[in-house]
Amino acid sequence: MLHKLPSSIQTNIHIITLCLCWYAISSLASQVTKQILTICPLPLFLGEFQFLYTALLAAVSCSLAYRYKVIYNLFPEGTFPKYYSTFHDHECERNEDIKNAIVMPSKHIIMTVLPLSFFQFVGKYFGHTATALVPVSTVASVKTLSPVFIVIFQRFLGMATVNLNFKILGSLSALIFGVWIIVIEDSKQKAFIKQQKKMINTDNRSNSSNYGIICAIISMFIFVMQNIYGKKVFTYKRNHEVTMIKKKKSFYKLENNSSELPIYSESKTLSPKTTKYDKLTLMIYISLVGFCLSFFWFMTMEFPVVWRYINGYETQSDGKALPISTIPWGLCLINGTFHFMQAMITFHLMGEISTLTYSIANLMKRIAIISVSWIFAGFQVTMLQVFGLLLNAVGLFLYERCNSSQKKKTLS
Numbered sequence: 001m002l003h004k005l006p007s008s009i010q011t012n013i014h015i016i017t018l019c020l021c022w023y024a025i026s027s028l029a030s031q032v033t034k035q036i037l038t039i040c041p042l043p044l045f046l047g048e049f050q051f052l053y054t055a056l057l058a059a060v061s062c063s064l065a066y067r068y069k070v071i072y073n074l075f076p077e078g079t080f081p082k083y084y085s086t087f088h089d090h091e092c093e094r095n096e097d098i099k100n101a102i103v104m105p106s107k108h109i110i111m112t113v114l115p116l117s118f119f120q121f122v123g124k125y126f127g128h129t130a131t132a133l134v135p136v137s138t139v140a141s142v143k144t145l146s147p148v149f150i151v152i153f154q155r156f157l158g159m160a161t162v163n164l165n166f167k168i169l170g171s172l173s174a175l176i177f178g179v180w181i182i183v184i185e186d187s188k189q190k191a192f193i194k195q196q197k198k199m200i201n202t203d204n205r206s207n208s209s210n211y212g213i214i215c216a217i218i219s220m221f222i223f224v225m226q227n228i229y230g231k232k233v234f235t236y237k238r239n240h241e242v243t244m245i246k247k248k249k250s251f252y253k254l255e256n257n258s259s260e261l262p263i264y265s266e267s268k269t270l271s272p273k274t275t276k277y278d279k280l281t282l283m284i285y286i287s288l289v290g291f292c293l294s295f296f297w298f299m300t301m302e303f304p305v306v307w308r309y310i311n312g313y314e315t316q317s318d319g320k321a322l323p324i325s326t327i328p329w330g331l332c333l334i335n336g337t338f339h340f341m342q343a344m345i346t347f348h349l350m351g352e353i354s355t356l357t358y359s360i361a362n363l364m365k366r367i368a369i370i371s372v373s374w375i376f377a378g379f380q381v382t383m384l385q386v387f388g389l390l391l392n393a394v395g396l397f398l399y400e401r402c403n404s405s406q407k408k409k410t411l412s
Helices: 007-039 043-067 107-133 136-143 146-157 166-196 202-233 279-301 303-310 329-350 355-377 383-411
Strands: 234-236 244-248 251-254 264-266
Touching (some): 007 107, 007 329, 107 136, 136 166, 136 355, 279 329
Antiparallel strands (some): 234 264
């Protein structure tokens, strides 16, 4: 049926379907994370599991793509190592320079991913801690404040940033006000639900909610710094979509497409030689190095609890009850699979749509996560929450449009 439609309509249906799957998987992944951390409030344990499981799934995907060209061709160039000499050519031959499905570790690749792994480790810890203490909608809405702090940090560090005109300031103000409304209303809804369940310890509830919001803000700070570091130290470059805008003194000005996990090539300020890594190679080593960085903290802070649970003890060494009654391994596997599927859909979308379209699609994903979380949490959605969500959406949309138009003027 679909093959009879014009190619442009087929493409649009394909993109819309991918985006809907992306939103659904992201929303479900957030809810599964919340469920895990409610049952087993050990953020480092969940982070360690995600690091290992993500690296495993990425390695398996690389092995399948290395063996089966049809899987390799499903994703944009740069998703996997370049196993074949010509991309998407059915007559191409295997690239003999690549002997293994997985790029072998080296000092250069470890040093490349080390800062990003550190940001992932710290960001996951505070993000998971926040998710354990406050509603998912609160954590997701706080993350939408990232454009505000990107502008602040770039100004503070003296980096090139957007011009703070009336439209940009208006969009950032709408973001801040929208997030403030959502956080306040979520806190009221959470308090009401707990009172209905006769969980009335007001001081502890207030303290945990405040600490959860602080952790969400710290997590957002960490990922903002990760994005700024990635743009400052590394240069995004994709062979089949590099756009040469302006030629001057034998140098080219390239359009940079930002992404959640881009291909990084080392900046020429660091080395005269440029080494590129594909996305799944980065995913494998960021996850493995992140696991190693957080291992000491996990063994110190949470492993004693897990060990006593495994051995059947019901109390900690200080006599207090264990914070966990079970370890939901099934939910952990589902959660890890969802996170990996999100990344793979992201890679596919990045190869199919423009940067602005991707940014707007990512905006809609955040709105979907907030909306779905209200349903799962059993909140009675108020008009103020809807108004805050609309302000959030409008602020993000205007910021993306203004930022994109300023970049086009700069490059023209």
